[in-house]
Amino acid sequence: MKDNDHISKRKFMEELRRYQKGSVSRRHFLGVTGLGTAAAVLGQAMPGLRPRPAYAGSHIGDRVVLATWPNYHDAANFDLFTDDTGAFVQVNVFGSNEEMLAKLQAGGSGWDVFVPTNYTITTYVSEDLIEPLDVTKLPNYDAAAFDPRFADAGTVNGVLYAVPKNWGTTGFAVNTEHDGGNALTTWKDFFDRTMDDFSSRTMVHDYQLTTIGNALKYFGHSFNSIDPGELAAAEKLLIDVKPHLFAISSDYQPAMRSGDAWLTMCWTGDGKQLNSDMPEIEFVLGREGGEIWSDYYAIPKGAPHREAAYALINHMLDPEVNAREVLAHGYPVADTRTNALLPDEILNDPILYPAQELLDALEFGAAATLTDPNRAELMARFKSA
Amino acid sequence: MTQRRRNWLLVAPAGVWFLVMLVLPLSVVFIFSLGERGPAGGYVPAFTLEQYANLPARWTAFKNTLVLAPLGTLAALLIAYPLAYQLAVRTDPKWKTILLVLVIVPFWTSILIRSYAWIFILGGRGLPALLEVFGIEGVRLIYTPFAVTIGIVYGYLPLMVFPIFVSLDRLDKRLLEASSDLGAGPVTTFVRVTLPLSIPGIATGCLLVFILLMGEFLIPALLGGGKVFFVGNALVDLFLQSRNWAYGSAVAFTLILIMLVSVTVYMRLISRLQNGRDDVSVM
Numbered sequence: 173m174k175d176n177d178h179i180s181k182r183k184f185m186e187e188l189r190r191y192q193k194g195s196v197s198r199r200h201f202l203g204v205t206g207l208g209t210a211a212a213v214l215g216q217a218m219p220g221l222r223p224r225p226a227y228a229g230s231h232i233g234d235r236v237v238l239a240t241w242p243n244y245h246d247a248a249n250f251d252l253f254t255d256d257t258g259a260f261v262q263v264n265v266f267g268s269n270e271e272m273l274a275k276l277q278a279g280g281s282g283w284d285v286f287v288p289t290n291y292t293i294t295t296y297v298s299e300d301l302i303e304p305l306d307v308t309k310l311p312n313y314d315a316a317a318f319d320p321r322f323a324d325a326g327t328v329n330g331v332l333y334a335v336p337k338n339w340g341t342t343g344f345a346v347n348t349e350h351d352g353g354n355a356l357t358t359w360k361d362f363f364d365r366t367m368d369d370f371s372s373r374t375m376v377h378d379y380q381l382t383t384i385g386n387a388l389k390y391f392g393h394s395f396n397s398i399d400p401g402e403l404a405a406a407e408k409l410l411i412d413v414k415p416h417l418f419a420i421s422s423d424y425q426p427a428m429r430s431g432d433a434w435l436t437m438c439w440t441g442d443g444k445q446l447n448s449d450m451p452e453i454e455f456v457l458g459r460e461g462g463e464i465w466s467d468y469y470a471i472p473k474g475a476p477h478r479e480a481a482y483a484l485i486n487h488m489l490d491p492e493v494n495a496r497e498v499l500a501h502g503y504p505v506a507d508t509r510t511n512a513l514l515p516d517e518i519l520n521d522p523i524l525y526p527a528q529e530l531l532d533a534l535e536f537g538a539a540a541t542l543t544d545p546n547r548a549e550l551m552a553r554f555k556s557a
Numbered sequence: 558m559t560q561r562r563r564n565w566l567l568v569a570p571a572g573v574w575f576l577v578m579l580v581l582p583l584s585v586v587f588i589f590s591l592g593e594r595g596p597a598g599g600y601v602p603a604f605t606l607e608q609y610a611n612l613p614a615r616w617t618a619f620k621n622t623l624v625l626a627p628l629g630t631l632a633a634l635l636i637a638y639p640l641a642y643q644l645a646v647r648t649d650p651k652w653k654t655i656l657l658v659l660v661i662v663p664f665w666t667s668i669l670i671r672s673y674a675w676i677f678i679l680g681g682r683g684l685p686a687l688l689e690v691f692g693i694e695g696v697r698l699i700y701t702p703f704a705v706t707i708g709i710v711y712g713y714l715p716l717m718v719f720p721i722f723v724s725l726d727r728l729d730k731r732l733l734e735a736s737s738d739l740g741a742g743p744v745t746t747f748v749r750v751t752l753p754l755s756i757p758g759i760a761t762g763c764l765l766v767f768i769l770l771m772g773e774f775l776i777p778a779l780l781g782g783g784k785v786f787f788v789g790n791a792l793v794d795l796f797l798q799s800r801n802w803a804y805g806s807a808v809a810f811t812l813i814l815i816m817l818v819s820v821t822v823y824m825r826l827i828s829r830l831q832n833g834r835d836d837v838s839v840m
Binding site: 268270271273274275277295298299372375378380414417418419420421426427430431432542543545548549551552553555556557 | 594597598614615617621676677680681682699778782783784786790791794795796797798799801
C-alpha cells in the first residue's frame with residue numbers, strides 16, 4: 173500500500189460498497205481508504221484507543237468461560253475484550269460458593285476463570301482445585317495498589333492463587349415506605365419485624381452462610397459460629413420466622429422492585445442498584461455486625477483455555493475497565509488505581525463505603541462454615557420445615 | 558448363523574443401551590449411597606448404611622413430594638381431559654392440527670424461562686394488580702403452594718393432553734351413535750363408552766406426569782419461593798450446596814425404590830381396571 177495519502181470521495185464510496193458486499197476484507201478497506209492510518213494516528217493521541225500490546229497478535233483461542241455471580245459485570249467490558257483478543261466471554265452465573273465448589277469437585281466444569289469469595293480459597297487449595305497464578309502474565313496486577321484487607325485471602329502459604337475483584341458487605345434492603353416511620357437498624361429488627369409488620373414481605377438468602385450467619389447475629393453470636401448450641405438457637409429463630417417469609421431466594425431484586433417484598437437480606441451492589449432506581453429502598457448494615465467479604469479472580473485446575481483466562485483477568489484488572497465495572501454494578505474495589513478514576517459520589521456513597529463503626533463490627537466468612545455439615549443440615553431443615 | 562445367535566444379535570443394541578444408560582448409572586448411585594461424605598464434601602468410599610439411617614432427616618421432603626405429585630397429576634388430568642376431549646371429538650378436523658401445535662408450542666422454550674415468566678404473571682404487578690382493578694384486593698399468588706400447582710399444571714399439561722387426545726381421537730364414532738341409538742343419554746354414553754375407552758390415554762398421561770413430578774425441583778424453587786421443599790430440591794441442595802454425595806445418593810436411590818413400587822402398584826391397578834379387556838392396553 174504505497175499511496176494512501178488521500179482518496180477521492182467517489183473511490184471511497186466504491187471501496188465502502190465493496191467492503192459492505194463482502195468483496196474485500198476489512199483490512200483492505202481500512203488500508204485503501206486511509207481509515208486504518210487515521211485510527212492508528214488517533215490511537216497514539218488517545219490511549220483508550222491504543223491496541224493492548226500484551227495480546228496483540230497472540231493466539232488465546234476463541235473463547236473463555238467465566239463462572240461468576242449475578243449482576244456482577246459490565247457487558248461492555250466483555251465486548252471490549254472480544255474486540256481486543258478475538259476471544260468470546262461465555263458467562264455462567266452461580267448462586268453460592270457451595271455450588272461453585274460442588275461443580276469443581278465433580279470435575280469437568282470447563283471453566284477458565286471463576287470468582288471465589290475470600291473464605292473459600294483455602295479449601296480450593298487443599299482440594300487441589302485451583303491454579304497458582306503466574307503474575308508475569310498479569311501485567312495489570314499491582315499488589316501494592318490493593319488494600320491488603322481485601323487481597324490477603326488470595327495468597328495461601330505464600331503462593332498467589334487469586335487476585336481481588338470486588339469487596340462488599342451483606343446487610344439488608346428495606347422499603348422504607350412500609351416501616352411506619354420506625355427504621356430498622358439491627359438484625360434483631362430484621363427478624364422481629366418480619367414476625368410483625370413485615371410479615372410475609374421478607375426474603376432471606378437461599379444461602380447457608382448469610383441466612384444462618386445473620387440469624388446468629390440476632391443473638392450476638394459470631395457470624396461464623398459452628399457451635400452446636402448457638403446453631404440450635406439460630407435454627408429455632410429461622411423456623412419461627414419461616415411462616416412469615418415471602419421467599420427463601422437469593423434472587424430478590426425482582427420481588428423488591430415489584431413491591432411484593434419489602435425487606436430482604438442484600439449484598440452491597442444489589443442494595444446500590446435497588447437504591448439508585450427506587451430511593452425508598454435503603455441498604456442497612458445490621459448494627460450487631462454481619463458479613464464483609466472480598467471476591468477474587470482465580471483459575472481452576474485444568475482450565476481448558478488457560479491463556480485466555482490470564483488475558484481476561486488481566487483485562488478486568490485494567491483500572492479503566494475496572495472503574496466501568498464499579499459504575500455498572502455498584503460494588504467497591506480495593507484497587508487505589510481504579511478508585512482514582514471513580515467520581516466522588518461513588519467514593520463517598522454510604523452504601524458502598526459504610527461508616528467505620530458499622531464496618532468494624534463485620535466479620536469475614538470463615539473456611540469452616542463452607543465445609544461444616546451441621547450448617548448444611550440446618551439449612552435443609554429450615555427449608556423443608 | 559443359527560436362530561439363537563441371530564436373536565442375541567438383535568437384542569444386543571437394546572441390551573447395551575440398557576446396561577450403559579440404566580444399570581451402570583444406577584449402580585454408581587447405589588455404590589455412592591454406601592459411602593461417606595468427604596471432609597470438604599464429595600465422596601469417600603466406605604461400606605456403611607449410615608446414609609440410609611439418616612433418611613428420616615428428609616422425611617418432610619418425601620412427604621411433600623408424595624402429596625404434591627399425585628395432586629399435581631390429578632389437577633393436570635382434570636384440566637387436560639376436557640381440552641383433549643374438545644380437540645379430539647368436537648373440533649373441526651381442519652383446525653385440529655393447528656390447535657394441537659398450539660399445545661406443543663410452549664415446549665419449544667425452556668421450562669426455566671416459562672416458569673420465570675410466571676413469576677411476573679403471579680407477582681404483585683401481574684394478576685393481583687389486574688384483580689385490584691376489579692375491586693379484589695390483597696390477593697397473594699406468587700410463592701404459594703397455589704403458584705406451584707399452577708406451574709406444575711402449566712408445565713406438564715401437554716404431556717397429559719397428548720396421550721388422552723390420541724386415545725380419544727381413535728375412538729370409533731359409531732360406538733357413540735350405537736350408544737345413543739340404544740337409548741343412552743350423553744352423560745351415560747360418556748361414562749360407559751368414552752371414558753373407559755380413553756383409560757389407556759389417561760393411564761399413560763398420569764404415569765408420565767407423575768414420574769416427572771416425583772423428581773421436580775425447578776417449579777417449587779421458582780414459584781414456591783424456596784419454601785415448598787420437594788425431594789428434588791433436597792437432592793439439588795445435597796449435591797450442589799452441602800456436597801454430601803453419599804447421603805444424596807441414598808436419598809436418590811430411595812426415591813427410585815418408591816417410584817418402582819408405586820408405578821408397579823399403579824400398573825396393576827390399571828390392568829385390573831381394564832378387567833382383562835384385550836382391545837386396549839396401557840402404553
